[in-house]
Every structure is written in structure tokens, then in C-alpha cells.
Amino acid sequence: MNDSDMRNLLAQALPDLDPPGTAAGTEPDAVFTRVDVLRRRRRRAAAVAAGAAAAAVVAAAALVPTWTGGPDSHAAGPLPTLSATTGPATGTPSADPTTSPATGRATSAPSTAPASSASRPNTPATPMSAEDLVASFLPPDTGTVREQKFSNTPSYTVNPYSGRFLIAKDGRMGYIDVVVIDPKVNPDQPNLSLAKARAWNYCEADGVGPDNYDCKSEDLADGGIAKTWTAPPNGQEPGSPHTNTGGYSIAVTYADGRYVSIYVTRGLFNAKGYDPPLPAHPLTESGLKTMGMSTAWFRP
Amino acid sequence: MPAVNERDETVRAFIEARRRALLRSAYLLCGNLHEAEDLVQTTLVKVVMAGRRLERLDNVEAYTRKALMSVFIGSRRRRWHREKPHATVPDRPAPGTDPELALAVRAALSAVPPRQRAVLVLRHWEDLSVEETAHVLGVSEGTVKSQNAKGLATMRAALRAALPDAGARFADPEEAARL
Numbered sequence: 094m095n096d097s098d099m100r101n102l103l104a105q106a107l108p109d110l111d112p113p114g115t116a117a118g119t120e121p122d123a124v125f126t127r128v129d130v131l132r133r134r135r136r137r138a139a140a141v142a143a144g145a146a147a148a149a150v151v152a153a154a155a156l157v158p159t160w161t162g163g164p165d166s167h168a169a170g171p172l173p174t175l176s177a178t179t180g181p182a183t184g185t186p187s188a189d190p191t192t193s194p195a196t197g198r199a200t201s202a203p204s205t206a207p208a209s210s211a212s213r214p215n216t217p218a219t220p221m222s223a224e225d226l227v228a229s230f231l232p233p234d235t236g237t238v239r240e241q242k243f244s245n246t247p248s249y250t251v252n253p254y255s256g257r258f259l260i261a262k263d264g265r266m267g268y269i270d271v272v273v274i275d276p277k278v279n280p281d282q283p284n285l286s287l288a289k290a291r292a293w294n295y296c297e298a299d300g301v302g303p304d305n306y307d308c309k310s311e312d313l314a315d316g317g318i319a320k321t322w323t324a325p326p327n328g329q330e331p332g333s334p335h336t337n338t339g340g341y342s343i344a345v346t347y348a349d350g351r352y353v354s355i356y357v358t359r360g361l362f363n364a365k366g367y368d369p370p371l372p373a374h375p376l377t378e379s380g381l382k383t384m385g386m387s388t389a390w391f392r393p
Numbered sequence: 394m395p396a397v398n399e400r401d402e403t404v405r406a407f408i409e410a411r412r413r414a415l416l417r418s419a420y421l422l423c424g425n426l427h428e429a430e431d432l433v434q435t436t437l438v439k440v441v442m443a444g445r446r447l448e449r450l451d452n453v454e455a456y457t458r459k460a461l462m463s464v465f466i467g468s469r470r471r472r473w474h475r476e477k478p479h480a481t482v483p484d485r486p487a488p489g490t491d492p493e494l495a496l497a498v499r500a501a502l503s504a505v506p507p508r509q510r511a512v513l514v515l516r517h518w519e520d521l522s523v524e525e526t527a528h529v530l531g532v533s534e535g536t537v538k539s540q541n542a543k544g545l546a547t548m549r550a551a552l553r554a555a556l557p558d559a560g561a562r563f564a565d566p567e568e569a570a571r572l
Contacts (some may be wrong), residue, residue: 102494103513103514105495106495106499107420110413110417111424116433117469118431118434118435119412119430119437120409124408125405125441127434131442140411176485386410
């Protein structure tokens with residue numbers, strides 16, 4: 094069986110695809126209609142975020158440029174929304190390759206942070222810095238933690254614990270994205286209802302893919318809900334300026350409006366301002382659950 | 394770079410010109426017309442949405458081929474989408490095809506693991522070189538060669554089993570030379 098035979102054999106396997114109307118979903122009108130739907134969905138997500146900005150102008154503005162999709166838009170959890178007619182917005186963190194990780198707060202070495210879960214701060218008497226708090230959940234020697242500042246976002250944030258935290262070690266770099274909504278810190282900030290959080294499917298296919306998978310849900314003792322999923326690498330998306338290695342996510346929603354969403358990844362290939370990815374995720378799935386379910390993110 | 398509408402029109406023309414060829418490749422990959430339609434639509438949606446990054450038409454072509462393979466392999470990676478070999482007769486056989494052979498080839502293709510199948514389609518249907526196939530799939534040329542060899546071996550074995558009377562036709566060239 095030579096190459097010519099093989100091609101002839103493959104031709105035999107094909108059905109008749111020529112009649113008009115065959116695979117109408119691939120016709121230009123159908124494709125552009127689907128694109129319109131997706132673009133509307135993305136605009137709606139952005140608009141919801143903008144609506145939140147109207148209620149909490151300063152706060153929401155900090156997240157929108159960073160959390161509205163992008164090449165690695167499947168990475169982390171959705172930004173919760175207020176609207177009863179829309180699901181959680183699909184805006185997710187994007188490693189904007191045009192923004193370099195600027196010097197953040199003082200580097201927080203994990204070796205100086207509490208390493209055992211017993212010493213993790215669930216209700217710190219004095220608020221820790223965001224970098225220290227993130228570092229406190231990492232195993233020893235994972236790397237140094239530094240918050241990445243985006244040039245296109247204001248210096249203020251919705252919540253002082255929200256941000257992208259670069260984990261650097263031996264010339265490699267992973268990162269952890271954290272979004273925190275705490276009604277005690279930002280009473281005007283929109284929050285996600287428990288019912289909506291419970292119903293939301295983080296693995297729903299959006300037609301652009303690759304989609305998240307391995308979605309799990311866990312009811313918490315205090316009535317909250319934790320959802321975890323795995324974000325696939327997006328490097329196979331051709332033309333993507335950089336490659337996200339994929340990672341683990343958790344979103345925890347409480348009945349009183351508190352919310353924390355965390356995404357952990359080995360990092361990015363070919364992204365300006367980022368070193369090559371770490372050999373392993375900075376946190377295991379169970380470590381991420383511990384981090385996400387901690388109440389240290391919220392004001393006592 | 395063209396303006397948005399002009400760019401959309403260019404992509405629209407590209408879709409019209411290429412969609413059936415894509416559909417054929419997609420069908421060979423997945424063995425199901427409805428799924429092939431979904432694969433191609435998802436691929437073309439990516440192409441349209443990536444429009445701003447694709448300045449030249451040859452970029453669009455390369456992007457589209459990569460996207461199709463990426464969408465296909467991604468669909469096979471999901472846990473809820475494990476493949477089961479099947480050999481469904483198409484609704485409308487292509488003119489001039491041998492139904493028995495068509496069935497056997499589809500069954501043989503479905504027995505080939507997805508990545509090897511992608512290599513077979515790119516190498517033998519789309520007529521790409523080893524280097525081009527490696528680029529599309531993001532693997533080394535050595536991987537392409539080995540996956541091609543394994544895929545062909547699986548197909549030959551499946552075809553010989555399905556069509557014992559035509560066994561010699563599907564013999565390994567090296568085996569045939571030894572006979």
C-alpha cells in the first residue's frame with residue numbers, strides 16, 4: 094500500500110459532501126452568526142463588568158482590562174456578576190503579553206512564610222500582604238511570590254487580595270490568579286448569588302475551546318459551595334501569541350456574598366515578561382482547595 | 394491591513410472556498426458527518442475570531458489547518474468523548490465508491506488512535522510533507538514518521554481483517570517484498 098493507494102483508500106471513505114445544504118453549519122453565514130453570538134456574549138460579559146463599575150466605579154475598573162478574555166481565556170474562573178439574566182461573566186484572566194510584570198510589592202520568599210497548613214492564617218489578627226498570604230499556602234521552596242502589576246490597570250484593586258501573583262524559581266515562572274470579593278471590604282461591589290454559583294457550569298463548551306474539564310462541586314459546611322475544574326493548555330490554539338500550560342481552578346461562593354476564585358498554572362511559554370514555565374504547578378489540586386476554602390481572604 | 398469589513402469579507406470568501414475541503418479532512422478524522430460539521434464550524438469560528446492576527450491569506454490557511462487538528466485532538470482528549478470504533482454507512486455514499494471498501498476503510502481509520510489519524514490525514518490526504526505535518530501538529534519530524542508508520546500498520550491490519558480477499562493489497566510493502 095503506497096502513498097497513492099492510501100489517498101485513494103481515504104477517498105473511498107468519504108461520503109458525498111457535494112449536495113447543496115450538506116453541512117450547512119459550515120457555510121459562511123452560519124459561521125458568522127456563531128461568531129456574532131460569541132462576540133455578543135463577550136461584550137455582555139464586559140458590559141456586566143462595566144455595570145459593576147458604575148456601582149463601584151473604582152473597583153471594577155481595576156479588573157476589567159485584565160479579566161476580559163484573551164489567549165488563555167479558559168484559564169480561570171469567571172468574574173461573578175450581578176445580573177439575574179446573565180450567568181457569571183466569562184471574563185477570565187489574560188496574560189497580556191504587552192504588559193510586562195512590573196516590579197510589584199516586596200518579594201515574599203515562601204521560606205519565610207508559614208509552610209504547614211496548621212500555621213496558615215484563617216483569620217489573621219493583622220492583615221497580611223497579598224503576596225505573603227499567597228506565599229503562606231505554597232509548599233516550601235516553591236519559589237518567590239511577586240504580584241504582577243499591569244500597566245493598563247489602575248493602582249487600586251477591587252480587593253487588596255485580588256491580583257496575579259508570579260511564582261519565580263530558578264529562572265522559571267508560574268503564576269496564581271486570585272479574585273476576591275468581600276462585601277465587608279467593598280460593600281458596593283456586586284456579588285454572585287449562591288443559586289447562580291451552584292448552577293454555573295465551568296466546563297460548558299463555548300464553541301471556541303479548548304474547554305475546561307473535570308468539573309467538581311462540593312457543598313461546604315457553612316452553606317457555601319466550592320467548584321473546581323481543570324483548565325487545559327491553550328497552546329494548541331494556533332496563532333496564539335503565547336502558550337498557557339493550563340492548570341487548576343477553584344471558585345468558592347458563600348451565601349453572604351463572599352467569593353474567591355483562584356487559578357494556578359505552571360506558567361506561559363513565549364510570553365513577554367514571563368520566564369519559561371515551572372516544571373510543576375506551584376500548588377497541587379488539594380493544595381489549591383485548601384487555599385480556596387480558606388477564610389483568610391476575607392475580613393473577619 | 395484591511396479594515397474590519399474588508400477583512401471579514403476576505404475570510405468569508407476563504408470559508409466559502411475551503412469549507413468542503415475542510416469538511417472532507419474533518420470527516421476522515423472523526424468518521425461522522427455531523428461531528429465533522431461541528432469540527433469545521435468550530436475551526437472556522439476560530440479563524441474569524443483570530444482575524445486580526447492573520448494578516449495574510451497563507452497565514453489563514455496554515456492557521457485553519459492547525460486549528461482543525463487542534464479542535465479534533467482536543468475533542469478526543471475530553472474524558473466524556475472517548476472514541477469507540479464504528480463503521481456507520483454514510484447517508485449518501487459518494488458516487489463511484491465501493492460501499493464495502495468504504496465501510497472497511499472507515500472502520501480501519503477509526504481503529505487508528507486520534508493523533509496517528511491526524512498524521513495520516515495530513516500526510517496522505519492533504520499531501521503535506523513530514524516537516525509541514527510536524528509543524529501543524531507541533532511535534533518533531535521523528536514523531537510524525539513513527540506515528541505515520543504505526544497508523545499505517547494499524548490500518549493495514551484492520552483492512553486485511555475486514556477484507557481478507559484483498560489482503561495482498563494491504564500488505565506491508567516490506568512484508569510484500571519478502572514474499
